[in-house]
């Protein structure tokens with residue numbers, strides 16, 4: 001299934017007039033209030049979010065998995081799916097691969113396919129949380145933190161291999177997420193596990209090309225339920241600092257204990273130049289991996305407020321690797337990703353509406369009420385016409401979900417691939 005210009009024009013036709021009315025109304029209002037509408041739109045157009053290869057099929061839980069049919073089972077098909085998302089939204093111009101699930105068999109062909117779909121290869125992910133059939137050592141008791149040197153060595157070599165694969169595709173970063181930890185008190189020596197992890201990461205870091213970054217993801221629990229070796233941003237930051245200037249912390253929104261102030265974490269990491277990447281999702285209880293913006297959209301907006309501030313004021317922090325890390329059992333995965341992309345754009349657009357100068361003045365006056373008015377004034381604005389216009393300007397559709405449905409994409413995919421396909425990976 002490939003979306004072409006004709007598809008796009010046809011689905012836009014019937015709602016173009018409505019869109020124009022809504023856009024003009026909003027643009028007039030914003031311009032009167034001193035906003036530079038064109039600038040906001042071009043920032044929205046530039047903002048690209050990587051799609052993780054493992055979110056293209058139904059995720060499932062340990063209790064079962066309900067297929068959505070027509071799911072991609074090869075890397076080529078996964079790229080096709082990202083191509084559909086990108087053609088409609090013009091926001092999904094990158095894919096994040098997980099090795100060994102996504103090892104290309106023909107690099108030149110895969111690169112060519114990605115090029116033709118305008119998709120870049122974002123961060124590559126290593127996998128030391130599952131045992132591979134051919135592996136001689138098991139990660140049951142940890143990978144980079146394992147007390148057994150042979151296990152650590154196998155995990156290090158795997159990460160170095162992932163860098164090589166990513167390098168051939170044009171990726172520029174390695175994301176390390178470890179399941180390492182313990183399920184019961186006394187099972188692990190915390191200090192030994194941490195030191196082993198630091199040393200292993202240093203060995204991987206040595207193999208990082210000059211223009212690459214290492215992104216270190218943290219998570220408080222799951223799959224281990226008593227302790228996780230890289231449990232929070234502090235542990236991640238210490239490890240990144242221990243490795244060097246090309247190592248950074250990666251924040252996954254679902255990887256926090258309840259009520260953690262994520263916007264504050266994000267803000268301080270940028271100040272220190274150590275925020276490297278982002279996994280977007282939403283959650284109510286833990287690492288729920290739900291659609292971005294589906295549970296706590298205001299929190300997402302507050303996080304974006306800090307991200308926008310950081311992008312404007314922290315040149316010491318590199319450009320961030322943006323990725324969606326969501327997966328669940330009930331929606332069409334592509335529709336879910338479209339909703340996530342929309343929620344990200346919406347939070348970003350609203351954050352761009354915050355008048356930073358006005359906010360700073362209110363903060364200096366200690367005018368707490370005004371500070372809140374400024375934030376909530378931006379949050380309450382319906383910015384959807386801006387996002388629609390950004391998509392239109394880049395050749396996308398006004399309404400991606402409606403277009404996806406009217407083009408009957410899922411049934412096309414089922415026709416092409418069959419019903420009982422199983423996505424490789426989780």
Ligand code: AOS
Pocket residue numbers: 054125177217219252279287325426
């Ligand atoms: C796991 O909880 C992390 O969020 C990972 O970033 C990611 O979901 C995983 O690598 C995919 O299996």
Ligand code: ZN
Pocket residue numbers: 177217252279325
């Ligand atoms: Zn993640």
Ligand code: ZN
Pocket residue numbers: 219252254255287325
């Ligand atoms: Zn996660």
Ligand code: ZN
Pocket residue numbers: 252254255281287288289325
């Ligand atoms: Zn998650």
